[in-house]
Amino acid sequence: MDPIRNPYAPGAGQRPPELAGRDRELEQFEVTLERVAAGRPERSMVLSGLRGVGKTVLLNALRSQAVKRAWGTGKIEARPDQSIRIPVAQAVHAAVREVSHRHRDPDRVDAVAGVLKSFALRTAAPDRKGMRWTPPVDVPAARGRADSGDLELDLVELFTDVATLAGDLGVGVGLFVDEMQDIATDELGALCGACHEISQQGAPLVVVGAGLPHLPVALAASKSYAERLFRYVSVDRLPRDMADRAWRRPAAEEGVEFEQEALDELYRLTDGYPYFVQAYGKVTWDVALGSPVTADDVREAAPDAQAELAVGFFGARYDRATPAERDYMTAMADLGAEHGDGAIATAEVARHLARKPQSLSPARDGLIKKGLVYSGERGSVAFTVPHFGQFLRSR
Numbered sequence: 001m002d003p004i005r006n007p008y009a010p011g012a013g014q015r016p017p018e019l020a021g022r023d024r025e026l027e028q029f030e031v032t033l034e035r036v037a038a039g040r041p042e043r044s045m046v047l048s049g050l051r052g053v054g055k056t057v058l059l060n061a062l063r064s065q066a067v068k069r070a071w072g073t074g075k076i077e078a079r080p081d082q083s084i085r086i087p088v089a090q091a092v093h094a095a096v097r098e099v100s101h102r103h104r105d106p107d108r109v110d111a112v113a114g115v116l117k118s119f120a121l122r123t124a125a126p127d128r129k130g131m132r133w134t135p136p137v138d139v140p141a142a143r144g145r146a147d148s149g150d151l152e153l154d155l156v157e158l159f160t161d162v163a164t165l166a167g168d169l170g171v172g173v174g175l176f177v178d179e180m181q182d183i184a185t186d187e188l189g190a191l192c193g194a195c196h197e198i199s200q201q202g203a204p205l206v207v208v209g210a211g212l213p214h215l216p217v218a219l220a221a222s223k224s225y226a227e228r229l230f231r232y233v234s235v236d237r238l239p240r241d242m243a244d245r246a247w248r249r250p251a252a253e254e255g256v257e258f259e260q261e262a263l264d265e266l267y268r269l270t271d272g273y274p275y276f277v278q279a280y281g282k283v284t285w286d287v288a289l290g291s292p293v294t295a296d297d298v299r300e301a302a303p304d305a306q307a308e309l310a311v312g313f314f315g316a317r318y319d320r321a322t323p324a325e326r327d328y329m330t331a332m333a334d335l336g337a338e339h340g341d342g343a344i345a346t347a348e349v350a351r352h353l354a355r356k357p358q359s360l361s362p363a364r365d366g367l368i369k370k371g372l373v374y375s376g377e378r379g380s381v382a383f384t385v386p387h388f389g390q391f392l393r394s395r
Contacts, residue, residue, distance in 0.1 A: 001291075009278055032206065044231070052275035063174060072095030074173075076178070083187065089135065109165065151187060152193040155190060173204065174208060182371075191207065213384075262284075264295070279309060287300050325370075337393055347379065
């Protein structure tokens, strides 16, 4: 079939033509936006799940909902070696720009811009990446507001002033944080503390975070009340009917149908993981000669899809690991074949490699920092990428 008309879109954070299986989350967030704008109490939200399940896509979709309601929004992607002060300042600046042009009191807008400037400039020196940023606003930095150097206090003051500015217009502010698990524990605690204070004030500001499956554990470790502060949403693979919808609806718009056996084979190969759904759908479309798409088309396309995933999705991650880290992951994959891919006890990995657990700590910690494995509970590890164990065993 015509590859130009191919409707499927595998990509990092790229929204598929049919966002199947996320209706409930989108509807719940609509309620959150209305409640917060009306001054009613509501929790911020945290999305967690493996790589390739569509967390970033959903995060962007939630932000789009806020934009449609004329909220001020900003987004950051956390990094393990970077403080969040400057990224938050940049995101909040974007949110202020989205609401300030509608505000009737320019002096009030300038006052908030001055607070934002003082917050950003409080960074004493460039961070570890040499990053320094000054908001491009022609106002002096405020004194004695959001400039204490205590991140939690500064966030509370910044969020309060920005939320009040948006509240004057009957809307709110949304801060969207991707890769939230990469925020340092002390800064994660500061962000939680600020969210707690803002929610108690009833200020119209929400934080929506997305991260790996251990993000709820990381939040709880940073603040004891974090488990009550957020509404946690586990983003997982698509159930069968939603996966079928993700294949069928975009194809139907192009006048193409799928045989039921083709859908059966696609789901068997993908397990409903959204990234795989798009990847196999795209390659199958290119291989198929016409409508309806058959199971033979899927089987013919499967090696191409697997080869593409082996290079771009799995291989790129494997190549980032050191030899010691690769040995550790290979041991995890071997053990996964015996017990089913999932969480593996670190003690079992040590026994498999005939090593002392302490000697493997650097490899395990390196893999966690690189986002290749995560530790959902003490003494166990699991891959952050679905089917990664299968990929390693096939090498």
